[in-house]
Amino acid sequence: MHAKVFKPVRFLRVVSGLAATLATSSLLAGMLAGAQAEKLRLGNEGVYPPFSIVDSEGKLTGMEPELAREVCARMKVDCEIVVMDFKALIPSMLQGKFDMIVTQIAPTPERKEKALFLTPIVYNPATFIAPKSSDYTYTKEGMAGKKLRLALQRGASMVKYIQDRYADEFTYVYYDNPDQMKLDLLAGRLDLVFDSKINWTLELIAKPEGKDYKLAGGDHWLGDPAIPEAERGYSWIVPKKSEELAKRVNATLAEVIADCTYTKIRKKWVPVPTISAEGACVDKVN
Numbered sequence: 001m002h003a004k005v006f007k008p009v010r011f012l013r014v015v016s017g018l019a020a021t022l023a024t025s026s027l028l029a030g031m032l033a034g035a036q037a038e039k040l041r042l043g044n045e046g047v048y049p050p051f052s053i054v055d056s057e058g059k060l061t062g063m064e065p066e067l068a069r070e071v072c073a074r075m076k077v078d079c080e081i082v083v084m085d086f087k088a089l090i091p092s093m094l095q096g097k098f099d100m101i102v103t104q105i106a107p108t109p110e111r112k113e114k115a116l117f118l119t120p121i122v123y124n125p126a127t128f129i130a131p132k133s134s135d136y137t138y139t140k141e142g143m144a145g146k147k148l149r150l151a152l153q154r155g156a157s158m159v160k161y162i163q164d165r166y167a168d169e170f171t172y173v174y175y176d177n178p179d180q181m182k183l184d185l186l187a188g189r190l191d192l193v194f195d196s197k198i199n200w201t202l203e204l205i206a207k208p209e210g211k212d213y214k215l216a217g218g219d220h221w222l223g224d225p226a227i228p229e230a231e232r233g234y235s236w237i238v239p240k241k242s243e244e245l246a247k248r249v250n251a252t253l254a255e256v257i258a259d260c261t262y263t264k265i266r267k268k269w270v271p272v273p274t275i276s277a278e279g280a281c282v283d284k285v286n
Helices: 006-035 063-075 088-096 157-166 178-186 195-204 245-258 262-268 277-282
Strands: 038-045 052-054 078-083 101-103 115-117 127-133 149-153 173-174 192-195 213-220 234-239
Touching: 038 063, 038 088, 052 063, 063 078, 063 101, 063 245, 063 262, 078 213, 088 115, 088 173, 088 234, 127 195, 149 157, 149 178, 149 245, 157 173, 157 192, 173 178, 178 195, 192 195, 195 213, 245 262, 245 277, 262 277
Parallel strands: 038 078, 038 101, 149 173, 149 192
Antiparallel strands: 101 234, 115 234, 127 192, 127 213
């Protein structure tokens, strides 16, 4: 009997084929893993305490970023939050730089034509902030001829709302963020501010430095007046084309609100309920 002859060439072909198969499998696995690692780019203004704040270490924190990170974790997506001046957020999203804006946006008719509004995350009406010593009548007739210096945030829905109702009765002074407004108000360079009630209550009126100031002129809804009162609130937004993303985020927000996680996050930053939907959670969460 003859010994079986070992053929190295055939062996090498088998090994080479196996290596090629393994390499192809690894490549496909890598491609599939990459395809499954969804990433979203989110925009936030970062200077709207207590809803968004860049702390002393440069970290973005506050109620909205924390809520956004919770939503992203539940959706199993990798989210990057980019800080930008409020006035640039919506134009940047419309240019394709963001997948979603996670700063509270008032659903005005003009904005609703350009973006999809998600489930409201806060009801935060606007109001006037004025010296306690003032006694103004907050109508166009009441402000006629006074030319009071009124602070407004650039790009905010407050601008059109006030200008539509008061025309040129005020001397308008525009700012990029509320911190700048507060500094000038306290320094006497402004007569009034028109901005969000929750923010100014917590960041000025409730603090010792706000002892000489008050909220005045009532609550003002800045969104579409056609929206029923029970459904009003400010929301995150996505581009019109992103209907599927809107559905997913809305479904996740519904879960976060229903299981009281929203209320846990909110209580860290805001001491009072901010949406009616969290009513059942208020007494459950310490």
